[in-house]
Amino acid sequence: MSNHLRKSLLLYPAGVILIMAVLYLFLQRAPRPSPSPRLPVPDPRLANLGVAPDWTTLSRYNNVLTRAEFVNALQDVYLLGDNLHFDITEKGVTVTSTLSPPGPPVSFAGQGTRNPPPRYWRPASEIPAGPSGEPLSGVRIAIDPGHIGGKWARMEQRWYQVDDTIPVTEGDMTLLTAKLLAPRLESLGAIVSLVRSTCEPVTELRPHDLTEYASRLLPGAPSNEVVSLSEKLFYRSAEIRARAALINETMKPDLVLCLHFNAEHWGNDPSNPLFSNRNHFHMILHGSYMDGEIAHEDERLELMHKVFQRVHEEEVPLASAVATAFLEDTGLPAYLYRLGKPARQVGPALWTRNLLANRLYQCPVLFCEPYVMNNEEVYNRVQAGDYDGEREVAGKLRKSIYREYRDAVVKGLVNYYSSRPEGNP
Known part of the structure; x- marks a missing residue:
């Protein structure tokens, strides 16, 4: 055997060991996928993804x-x-x-024994008034652009497109409105947080993480029904619960602005949507639990937080100011729920319903629902996009739909918080 071959055979095991050592170190340092958050066990006494109350x-x-x-x-x-x-x-x-x-x-409180409600948010009466020109000084506002949008819009069923025109996607539209609204509120003294700033979910969960949970809710159901439910659990429940945790544990605002656009039924084919001749506005406040909802124990606990923090007492006059501004500035008629719907009217264009976001966010929540996305006039305004000033759209000089939305919200908030007395402690 030649010396060269003998040396090669001696070096071969050392080379293998060296390669294995390098590979081991690489695997140790390589990022590992984080485990999915642990899910609760489904229970008919709880809402979807709810946990036992403490x-x-x-x-x-x-x-x-x-x-x-x-x-x-x-x-x-x-x-x-x-x-x-x-x-x-x-x-x-x-x-x-x-x-x-x-x-x-x-x-219950008796004579001389009343305590102030413990809460992270402050009503207008407890927020000191700021300098002239800053009517929203010190007000902590979280803006929650409704839905997710982007690649998730079709799954959320908040997407339609006519031929090759600009798709109408609620999650993208609410985010654009939020990004126009935030700097305007800040210029008036508000402290603003965006619950989401991209078209990506806040929750770490994805539909596939919820398949087992969905299958437990639908034992023996066909796989397509389980997949459909896992998607709904993702964008309707897990996403809102993640936003609630962010709002309640980190942002702790004085109010949340939930920005949405409304819609009428547009049929089953989003590439050939049905248009509605209706266009309207309303806002949703928290309340009006149905019997099947209050049967859930976690919902009872969440209701108690709302009652004892006296959220409704601040929510109604605050929402009334914003609703008045919307009705004045947009000219939209106030929406009326049909008889038999689980809703109660508390003012012009103001209705109470038990929505998950309104229930979980432990502060006043203004859930705005202006414009019907599949109304032809609104569709044309979406096609026009965002722009400065006014343009002729659908036969009339108008602001962009996003700036009209923004300006109505700002006007209502300024009107409400301007009533704070100077030198308020």
Whole structure:
């Protein structure tokens, strides 16, 4: 055997060992996919992706509301049916529960025993007025552009396109409106946060992560039905819950502006949509729980936070100011829900409904629903895009639809917060 061959054979094992060592180090340092967030077990006593309530968190509301205040809020704002789940005595209230121990009653306030409601948000009366020219000084505002848009728009069923024209995608439209709105609010003194700034989800979950959860909700169902439900759980539930965590735990705003565009039914083919001759505006506030919703224990806990933080008392006058501005500036008629719908009217264009975002965001939430996206005039305005000033669109000089939206929101907020007295502590 030649010396050259002998050396090669001796070096071969060392080379293999060296390669394996380098490969091992690379694998150790290479980023590993993070595990999907742990999901709760489906339970008919909970809303989708809900978790068992911790009733002890309600003890902080002792002596905040009188019995009459609690009962009136429950009956006039939050329940559409009879009270079946709140055990009310002269001294306090206990929420019925089979998932976890109900905890001690929440004590009602008596003469001279009232406590301020513990909450991260502040009503206008508690926010000091700022310098002249900054009517929104110090107001913390979170802007939540509704839906996701982008590549998710078709899945969300908030997308249609006529021939080769610009697609009408609600998630993209709300994001554009939000990006126009944020700097205008900041110029007036507000502290603004965007819940999302791209057309990507806030949640780490994706539809495939929710397939097992969906299959448990639909045992024995065909695979296409399971896939469809997993997609809905992704964009309707997981996404809103992720936004709620961001809002409640990090942003802690004084109010949330949920920006949406409305729509009438446009049929089953988004490439050949049905157009509506209706165009309207309304806003949704929190309330009006149906019996099947309040049967969920997590929804009862979320209702209690809303009641005892007195959210409705701030939400109504704030929303009323914004709604008035919208009706004045856009000329849109106020939308009316049909009889039998789970909604209650609390003012012109103002309705209470139990939407997930309104329920989970623990502060006043203004859920705006202007413009019908599949109205021909609105469609033409979307095709015109965003622009400065006014242009003739659909036979009339108009602002861009996005700036008209922005300006109405700003006008309403300025009108509301300008009422703060100078030198407010």
